[in-house]
Amino acid sequence: xxxxxxxxxxxxxxxxxxxxxxxxxxxxxxxxxxxxxxxxxxxxxxxxxxxxxxxxxxxxxxxxxxxxxxxxxxxxxxxxxxxxxxxxxxxxxxxxxxxxxxxxxxxxxxxxxxxxxxxxxxxxxxxxxxxxxxxxxxxxxxxxxxxxxxxxxxxxxxxxxxxxxxxxxxxxxxxxxxxxxxxxxxxxxxxxxxxxxxxxxxxxxxxxxxxxxxxxxxxxxxxxxxxxxxxxxxxxxxxxxxxxxxxxxxxxxxxxxxxxxxxxxxxxxxxxxxxxxxxxxxxxxxxxxxxxxxxxxxxxxxxxxxxxxxxxxxxxxxxxxxxxxxxxxxxxxxxxxxxxxxxxxxxxxxxxxxxxxxxxxxxxxxxxxxxxxxxxxxxxxxxxxxxxxxxxxxxxxxxxxxxxxxxxxxxx
Amino acid sequence: xxxxxxxxxxxxxxxxxxxxxxxxxxxxxxxxxxxxxxxxxxxxxxxxxxxxxxxxxxxxxxxxxxxxxxxxxxxxxxxxxxxxxxxxxxxxxxxxxxxxxxxxxxxxxxxxxxxxxxxxxxxxxxxxxxxxxxxxxxxxxxxxxxxxxxxxxxxxxxxxxxxxxxxxxxxxxxxxxxxxxxxxxxxxxxxxxxxxxxxxxxxxxxxxxxxxxxxxxxxxxxxxxxxxxxxxxxxxxxxxxxxxxxxxxxxxxxxxxxxxxxxxxxxxxxxxxxxxxxxxxxxxxxxxxxxxxxxxxxxxxxxxxxxxxxxxxxxxxxxxxxxxxxxxxxxxxxxxxxxxxxxxxxxxxxxxxxxxxxxxxxxxxxxxxxxxxxxxxxxxxxxxxxxxxxxxxxxxxxxxxxxxxxxxxxxx
Numbered sequence: 081x082x083x084x085x086x087x088x089x090x091x092x093x094x095x096x097x098x099x100x101x102x103x104x105x106x107x108x109x110x111x112x113x114x115x116x117x118x119x120x121x122x123x124x125x126x127x128x129x130x131x132x133x134x135x136x137x138x139x140x141x142x143x144x145x146x147x148x149x150x151x152x153x154x155x156x157x158x159x160x161x162x163x164x165x166x167x168x169x170x171x172x173x174x175x176x177x178x179x180x181x182x183x184x185x186x187x188x189x190x191x192x193x194x195x196x197x198x199x200x201x202x203x204x205x206x207x208x209x210x211x212x213x214x215x216x217x218x219x220x221x222x223x224x225x226x227x228x229x230x231x232x233x234x235x236x237x238x239x240x241x242x243x244x245x246x247x248x249x250x251x252x253x254x255x256x257x258x259x260x261x262x263x264x265x266x267x268x269x270x271x272x273x274x275x276x277x278x279x280x281x282x283x284x285x286x287x288x289x290x291x292x293x294x295x296x297x298x299x300x301x302x303x304x305x306x307x308x309x310x311x312x313x314x315x316x317x318x319x320x321x322x323x324x325x326x327x328x329x330x331x332x333x334x335x336x337x338x339x340x341x342x343x344x345x346x347x348x349x350x351x352x353x354x355x356x357x358x359x360x361x362x363x364x365x366x367x368x369x370x371x372x373x374x375x376x377x378x379x380x381x382x383x384x385x386x387x388x389x390x391x392x393x394x395x396x397x398x399x400x401x402x403x404x405x406x407x408x409x410x411x412x413x414x415x416x417x418x419x420x421x422x423x424x425x426x427x428x429x430x431x432x433x434x435x436x437x438x439x440x441x442x443x444x445x446x447x448x449x450x451x452x453x454x455x456x457x458x459x460x461x462x463x464x465x466x467x468x469x470x471x472x473x474x475x476x477x478x479x480x481x482x483x484x485x486x487x488x489x490x491x492x
Numbered sequence: 493x494x495x496x497x498x499x500x501x502x503x504x505x506x507x508x509x510x511x512x513x514x515x516x517x518x519x520x521x522x523x524x525x526x527x528x529x530x531x532x533x534x535x536x537x538x539x540x541x542x543x544x545x546x547x548x549x550x551x552x553x554x555x556x557x558x559x560x561x562x563x564x565x566x567x568x569x570x571x572x573x574x575x576x577x578x579x580x581x582x583x584x585x586x587x588x589x590x591x592x593x594x595x596x597x598x599x600x601x602x603x604x605x606x607x608x609x610x611x612x613x614x615x616x617x618x619x620x621x622x623x624x625x626x627x628x629x630x631x632x633x634x635x636x637x638x639x640x641x642x643x644x645x646x647x648x649x650x651x652x653x654x655x656x657x658x659x660x661x662x663x664x665x666x667x668x669x670x671x672x673x674x675x676x677x678x679x680x681x682x683x684x685x686x687x688x689x690x691x692x693x694x695x696x697x698x699x700x701x702x703x704x705x706x707x708x709x710x711x712x713x714x715x716x717x718x719x720x721x722x723x724x725x726x727x728x729x730x731x732x733x734x735x736x737x738x739x740x741x742x743x744x745x746x747x748x749x750x751x752x753x754x755x756x757x758x759x760x761x762x763x764x765x766x767x768x769x770x771x772x773x774x775x776x777x778x779x780x781x782x783x784x785x786x787x788x789x790x791x792x793x794x795x796x797x798x799x800x801x802x803x804x805x806x807x808x809x810x811x812x813x814x815x816x817x818x819x820x821x822x823x824x825x826x827x828x829x830x831x832x833x834x835x836x837x838x839x840x841x842x843x844x845x846x847x848x849x850x851x852x853x854x855x856x857x858x859x860x861x862x863x864x865x866x867x868x869x870x871x872x873x874x875x876x877x878x879x880x881x882x883x884x885x886x887x888x889x890x891x892x893x894x895x896x897x898x899x900x901x902x903x904x
Contacts, residue, residue: 244766248659249789265789270799337800347771347799351791354656354778355771359759366766377661377677379763387682387759387807388749395799 082372085112085180085204087171087195090121092303093186093209093235093368098125100369103380108372112177114170114187114195117141123148130158135174137191139166171195176202182372184235185210189428190472193217197465203228207371209235214325215318216421216472220465222325232326233371238271238319239326240367241345241358246327247375249350268349269323272339273398276310279340283402289441291434308431312444313398317409318427321420324413331414336406338396343385360385404445412452417461418471419452425475426451433483443490450486451478494784497524497592497616499583499607502533504715505598505621505647505780510537512781519790524589526582526599526607529553535560542570547586549603551578583607588614594784596647597622601840602884605629609877615640619783621647626737627730628833628884632877634737644738645783650683650731651738652779653757653770658739659787661762680761681735684751685810688722691752695814701853703846720843724856725810729821730839733832736825743826748818750808755797772797816857824864829873830883831864837887838863845895855902862898863890 084101088094094113101108114135115122122145126134136142142164149161165173175183175195183199184207185192192210197217199206201224208214213221214232225232234243249265277294278286294311295304309315313336320334337347345367347357360366361383369378387393400407405427412423426448433439439447455475460467483490496513500506506525513520526547527534534557538546548554554576561573577585587595587607595611596619597604604622609629611618613636620626625633626644637644646655661677689706690698706723707716721727725748732746749759757779759769772778773795781790799805812819817839824835838860845851851859867887872879895902 244660244768248656349796350789352778352781352789353772353792353794353796354782355797356656357769357771359767359769360765366764369764370766377762377764380765382765384761384765385767388809392804392806394804397800
């Protein structure tokens with residue numbers, strides 16, 4: 081049985097991880113959870129999973145949680161109340177909890193960075209769903225991974241597909257160490273992209289795109305922010321950067337392929353020209369479960385893929401004009417150092433402004449490009465953690481200023 | 493560098509193996525070849541590859557070969573003339589040649605059985621392209637494999653795909669031993685089939701099928717016999733039986749999927765519901781090379797797969813009414829013992845009669861079914877090699893008799 085610490089237990093990755101633990105109680109036990117402000121759900125999770133420690137990002141909420149737990153009836157109350165801890169220090173305690181065998185990192189944004197680093201430093205294997213860990217902080221994280229021997233297991237469906245396909249190659253050993261060591265026989269990674277909400281729109285039609293249009297994803301049910309990232313294809317651009325760091329592969333060897341059915345989750349091309357692919361229904365649970373059970377496979381009664389029912393899988397090259405975010409991501413990745421952090425923060429802020437109806441959909445790439453452009457002369461190739469966090473803030477601030485002042489770049 | 497013995501060097505698999513050895517002279521060296529009657533090609537191969545031993549199935553051709561080699565000019569002549577051997581004993585010598593690290597078994601038909609068994613008994617790894625080895629003689633071959641530790645590496649594109657996909661699973665160890673041990677996490681094998689020459693024909697239209705129609709394959713360039721097997725889908729049925737023995741998987745877990753583009757060469761479904769696939773252009777060289785370089789991968793400059801150029805991959809369930817040979821193969825496989833040998837021999841003979849214009853395309857399954865039916869009461873579950881060979885002959889003879897006497901089952 082594996083004991084798991086779940087960072088961000090009330091988020092999308094966290095709740096799915098807990099559902100898996102519930103479905104396979106013989107295999108997985110949740111010993112630590114961390115959460116933000118959703119106390120009712122935290123209480124429910126404590127009753128269900130009986131973790132040893134619970135960390136709240138907001139220290140001030142601890143008394144309320146303590147009180148609620150103590151007021152539970154003897155039937156509802158877990159046999160032993162968990163240790164409650166709070167703030168960044170509390171998150172770090174849960175992230176490096178001694179009884180945990182592995183840590184699932186599902187805290188969104190830079191808030192996840194410190195606890196994720198604490199997990200890495202403790203040498204535990206890390207299920208990675210927090211993309212900032214690699215995109216913004218690779219220069220900080222990669223040396224730490226090397227030092228501690230902690231292994232990164234990717235929970236994204238695309239990176240999981242690559243990871244699964246790489247298992248059978250002679251270079252599988254490097255595929256989960258995030259050593260940055262190039263895998264000599266891995267010639268190309270093909271990341272598949274659904275094409276998002278606007279895949280059937282012309283570049284011209286995008287001028288009329290509304291928030292409602294941008295937040296309805298054809299295949300995956302996800303949060304609003306990430307659905308917009310799908311529509312701009314920035315999510316795929318960010319995945320390209322993650323793939324670069326995870327699998328030690330050059331940017332020119334990473335390709336994006338539009339595959340509207342989202343059945344092939346990604347492919348690898350090996351040096352002999354053979355291509356391996358992983359397929360499945362679009363459901364995050366499978367890649368999360370694979371991380372938890374790796375290198376084994378946990379038997380499930382989950383819906384089996386039926387290609388004859390699907391009938392056809394289609395593929396086309398992405399239109400770089402329609403999806404400028406893709407090129408921005410490649411450029412930021414190639415620039416390296418702090419540039420991916422700037423790109424990621426600028427994108428988060430730009431999407432937030434779009435969702436607040438302050439900018440148009442087509443402005444998202446514009447403000448990101450302006451912000452990356454401005455950072456060029458300040459780029460640090462080997463930043464420390466404080467510098468990464470400072471640059472993240474600067475990038476967000478810059479987007480806000482562009483939106484409020486630089487009206488002449490905006491479409492609206 | 494690996495030293496290879498090539499059984500059937502002038503056939504399709506043999507010549508492709510030699511082309512690979514020629515293309516990668518640092519990796520592979522041909523030390524032994526065996527051939528039938530194509531002496532000019534044998535001489536060319538000797539000049540090119542300078543093997544240590546050459547075996548001819550026809551002993552009577554040895555003097556002619558000896559003479560031709562001795563009459564070569566000093567420039568054309570290899571530095572040291574090969575040892576020449578002949579007949580079944582000669583083939584066995586080449587198959588178990590001491591300096592060979594592995595053996596490629598590409599001799600078609602029952603003629604390949606004895607040398608293939610000799611290779612297995614010598615404990616060498618075997619690249620399997622001779623399908624009789626498993627289909628007709630599994631009850632004889634499997635115990636020999638266990639005894640000698642020789643490993644079967646499948647050269648068929650479908651089985652190679654499965655083999656490649658299995659490499660990364662926790663059960664990869666059993667995937668090349670032909671131990672018949674079930675691989676617990678392998679839930680399903682999906683063998684893809686192009687659908688052959690008649691894939692777009694209705695069951696009714698098949699009544700008008702001619703030899704020319706049946707021998708033109710849409711995707712693969714192959715011999716006439718195997719192209720007809722593609723058209724009846726018997727080739728897929730035979731592959732189902734091979735997959736059963738190779739991967740120790742029950743027949744109800746093996747599925748055939750019509751995939752007209754022949755790009756996905758086969759798929760495996762694992763116990764967690766994840767599906768892995770291997771893709772490539774339709775070209776036998778890649779699976780042969782993979783066998784030769786396994787568990788490594790040999791870098792090649794071969795044409796890279798481009799899915800955006802292909803555009804779409806389609807899938808449908810095969811029509812069992814249109815392709816009765818499929819059900820015949822499943823039934824023979826499930827009956828086990830000598831029944832697959834009967835099926836295979838009856839099919840070879842029926843296709844030969846079809847190509848001689850003695851029977852109609854639609855008669856092929858009829859005479860096979862009649863022959864299998866007749867064998868039911870004589871089925872041996874644990875035959876020895878002599879019994880396998882005798883039953884193969886009986887089956888061929890039975891088809892001939894049906895064709896000449898039992899006119900009332902025939903369409904023509």
